[in-house]
Amino acid sequence: MPSNRGLRLHPASPLFDVFSSVRSLVFVGVAALFAAGSDRTEVIIALVVAGGAALKGIQYFLTWYRIDATELVVSRGVIVRNERHIPFSRIQNLDLVRSPIHRMLGVSEVRIQTASGAEPEAVLRVLSEKAIAELQAGIGRVESSPTGAEAAPLVKLSIDDLVVLGLVSNRAMVVIGAAMGVLWQFGLTDRIEASLEGFAPALRGAGIGATAIGVAMFVVVLLVMLPALSVAMTIARFHGFTLVRNGEEFRLRCGLMTEYASTVVRERVQALSIRQSPLHRLLRRASIRIETAGGAKEGEQLISRRSFVPILPSDRAGEILEEVFPGVSLDDVEWRPLARGATRRMIKKALIVWLLVSIGAAAWLKLWGVGLAFVFLPVVIWHTIRTARFMSYARSGRAIMFRSGVWMRATTITLQERVQVVSVAENPFDRRHRHASLAIDTAGAGPIGHAINIPYLEAERAGSLRRSILSHMTEELSRSPSQR
C-alpha cells in the first residue's frame, strides 16, 4: 500500500482551506468595516478573499504527501516549496476534526503532532475516510480494527454525565464574561440599563423598585441561564465521548456538531493529573488531564489533554491511572507531609497578606472594613491549615506524586523515567528554617497547569530526593533505551 509517488489531498480541500482563511479574515474584515465603512474597503476585502481562494486552489495542486516505510513526507508551498519528513516514531498524536460540512463530504481534517512546538507538525486539510485509514495503517497505529469496532471503552459519557459535567464546569461563565466585555466595549450596557429604567416606572406602580428588578435578573442569570448554557455547550462539545485503549494507544472521540477524534500514544504521556472541585467532591466525581510532549497550546487539540477524561466517578480515577501508567496504583500510597514548621510559615505568609488586604479594606470601608477583616481572619487561618495538611508528595514504585489545593484539589502523577530536569531551590526564608523546594520538570506544554513543585521540604530531604530521583531515572533509562 505505501506508494512511492505522492498522494493528493481530497479534492474538496481548497474549499476548507478557504473556509479557514475566511474565518481568520472575518475579524480583519469586520474591524475594517467599522473603521472606514466606505465602499472601497469592501472591494479590497473581497479582493483579498478572492486572491486567497485562488492561491489555495493552486496550493492544492502543489501539495502531496507520501507514506514511506518509516516516515510521513508532506510537501507543500506555492513559491517556497517545503518538504517535511516526519518519522512515525516521533508522532505523538493524530487528531481528526470533522465539522458537519466535513461529514457531509465524508472527509476530515488531520492534525499530526510531534514533540516540537505548539503548532501541529503537519495539518492535512482534508483527507477522505479511506485515505485516513491508509495513513493510520501506514503509521502502524491501527492494527486490524477499522474505525468503529474497538475494545470496550474505558470511559463513555451519557447525557446525564454531560449534564453533571456542564453544571460542574460552568463553562458558560467564561463566555458570558467575554460577552459582557464586548457589550461594555460597544457601550451597550448603558442602553440595557436605560431600557431597564424605562421599565421601572411601570413596575414601580406595582411596588417593585429598580434594584429589585436588577437582583431578580441577576438571580435568574446566575441560577438558570448560566447553568443551562453551560450544559448546552458541554453537550455540544463532548456529546458521545468515549475513551478507548487500543493496545498501546488511547483513542478519544467526542462532539455533537464538530466531531473530534484523537489518538494519544501511551508511552508519550508525561504526566497525569486528577482534579476535583468542591462540586466534584460533593458529587463524588473527578476529571483527569494528561500532559504529552509538545503541541496543543490552544484550540481543539487541547481536548485530548485537558479533557482526557472530562468527568468520571472519583473512585475510578485509580483505574484510569493504571491504564496510563501500568503498575502505578493510587491504593496504599504513603503520602509524605511537608517539613515541620511548614504550616507555621504558611500561616505567617497568609497573615501578612491578610494584614495588607485589611489595611486596604479599613482605608476604604472604615469601620466596616475592619469588621470584615476580623470576620475573615479565622477563615484565612483555617484555609491555610487545610492547604498545608493536604499538600504532600509520595513515591511509590516508579511513580512520583504530588497533591495540593483545598477547594480545587489536584493530584499529579509522573514516572521517574519521564523526568527531564530536577531542581532544588532555597530562598532566604527557606534557609532560616532549613527548608527547600523541589521542582520536577517533565516535557509538555503545560495543559495540566499543576507542576510538581513541592515547597517547604526539609533541605536535606529535598537534596536526597533530588539525588535519588536522578539516579533512579538514569537507571530506568539505561534499562529501556526509548527516551520517553
Next chain:
Amino acid sequence: MSDAAPDSDAGQDVASEAVSEALRLNGAPTPVCVRLIGASRVSSMITSLVLCVLALVGVILGIGLGGMSSTSAWAVLLVVSWLGFTGGMIFLALWYPAAAYAKLRYAVNDMGIEIRHGIFWRKVVSVPKQRVQHTDVEQGPLMRRFGIAKLVIHTAGTQYATVSLEGLEFDMARRIRDHLIGKRVGSDHAE
C-alpha cells in the same frame, strides 16, 4: 576559590584540559572562570550607565518643569536622590558579579551536569545527560574579550527548557558539551 580557573592566557589549554579530565571522574563542584566577574561588571556597568543617564534626564526635566516656582529644596531633593540612585547602581554593578560568581558552581559527572547558583534565592539544577536535546556554546563580543563563553543546554522540559551556564572558558564549554551529548549519540544508535 579561583584555584581551578587559571588567570593567565598562556597555558590555558593545558590547565583546562586537566580540570576537565578531573571533572569527568569525580564530578566535584567547580567554580567557573574568574574572568566572568570582569565581564559581567563591564556589562552591568553599561546597563547602569544607561539607567543613570536616563534618570539624569528625568532629574533635569523635573527641575526644568518646576520652572520659576520650583524651590531649591525640590532641586536638591532630586539631585540627592539621583546621586543615591547612581551610587546604588555602581555598587550593585561592582558587588553583584563577584557575589554571584562566588555562589556559582557546576559539576559534571557521568550522570550529567549540575549547576548551583544564586545569592539569596539559591538553586541547584540537575540535567541528566540523557535529557540533553541539544546545546549551544555562545560567545558575544564582550565574552570574547574576556575569553569566556556561555553553555546553553536545551531539554524537552517545560520550566527548564533551557539551562545555561555562563563564564566557562570557550574550550571548557566545548568539552562539557561534547561530554553531555557524546554518550547520547551512542544510546540513540541502540534505539
